[in-house]
Amino acid sequence: MIRYEEATKRYGAGPPALDRLSLEVPAGETCVLVGPSGGGKTTALKLVNRLVEPTSGRVLIEGRDVASTDPVTLRRGIGYVIQQVGLFPHLDVAANVATVPRLLGWDRRRIDARVDELLDLVGLEPATYRRRRPEELSGGQRQRVGVARALAADPPVLLMDEPFGAVDPVTRARLQDEFIALQRRLRRTVLLVTHDIDEALRLGDRLAVLAAGGRLEQYGTPAEVLARPATPFVADFVGAGRTLRRLDLLSAADALAPAGSAPAAGGDGPAVAAGATLADVMTALLTTEGPSVRVVDADAVLGVVTIDSIRAALRRGTGPQPDAAVDGEAGVT
């Protein structure tokens, strides 16, 4: 768990880079810091591993103020991935991944085994890639090695600064998918910085939207941020397409027409699975003649969805919560 308490950073005079940030990231969740440049996202991230020290306020990991831990020791316990990857060009892939275990003084055999395990984890065949140099890798492969290096000593907390910023869109989408799958398995507490709202919505269990001057505009789940932008800035930042984006976050089961209503009785038209997104449902609706689509789960028909029931679902709200343990400590819920 990471907790910011009134964390402020000023560089010289003028407006702060980060202005009294308070929020809490529950253990095992991915929190995305998102916003335009100048919003203090990277500053906020670097407060956690003390590459930046706060002007006032504090940051706690598992209830412990990071300022009370020696920075070198602290950083060895936190995974760190940066945009330009920052692989050591004079070392091969295995030595790069082994950086933190070596600093921690693991024995050789344990390091070798761990390196192979991690390369497998990020989808790089160890026998092929161990001895490669960073310059011999593609952008996507470098990024994978960067993630493997960050995970090497099994840190509970992972900081990622624009981790998929330096690759082409196709690779980027694939790396995002891999990240989602990896995080589902590993359940680390992840703090991820991006300026890309689509990436934020895809990867985040929670979003912290930061505006210029380092102000936190809203903190909530992607569904909440899309459904109820807390400020005009957030509404503007998530953009005109936000209604369409919400369709990706809601499922067919969220938008069933009320039982007993006229459309529900006249159930007809194409079928979609209960887990399908509303975007899929819309596609089905747009390509059928009739006014509704049926929602099925296995063989049972759960009900129907119409344009009106989708409107109602969007008005209602928020869609799925990331976790049961939402205690609404900060931001808008």
Add this chain to the structure above:
Amino acid sequence: MKRWLRFVVTPVALAAAAAAVVVWAQHGADGAELAVLRTGRLWVRTREHVALSAVSTLLAVAAAVPAGVAATRPRLRRLAPPLLFVANVGQSVPTIAVLALAFSVTGIGFRTAVIGLWAYSLLPVLRNTVAGLAGVDPAVTEAARGMGMSPGQVLRRVELPLAWPVMAAGVRTAAVVNVGTAALATFVGAGGLGALITVGLDNQRDRILYTGAALTALLALGVDWAVAALAEATGRGTR
């Protein structure tokens, strides 16, 4: 294979050329010339020359590398301009003038010559150390710090290995320049192959003059090869 060949061919060719020069120098030399050009005498002059160049270059490395490291630390960055200024002065002032200045303080001999050569070779080492360290990708050093390396570990494990090729080029320049400049050491009585050149000039003995000049040139080529080989060997072993 090609690299291996280059490594062997160069020193063998240089040694053969030096042997040819010695044979040519002694063949048909008269008594006075032979007094200077005896193999034993040439050997003494060469050793003096090597000692002058090697000691001054090593001292320049010993001074300029730590200075260059210091000048690239965030807290001491202000040191860089004045340090480079001093080193620039060292190289801009003609060596013969530096030797004369040093002579007025430390008198005649080896020490004076070494001081002059040292001042002259500081700049290439310092400049390349600063350039090499400044050229390390900041993303890489930040990753190293973020990973939990102490400042000393970042320097030893990341910055110096990455800056090494550039630094080594500076050492190579300094060493080669020093071999050439050490020919002037004879003016402060420190000997070296320059002594042959001055004796040859003073006595209008071209044979002696040419021998000194040719051996100096061959020595410079040999040193160039040796430093390059050393840099490559150490660079490859960096981990």
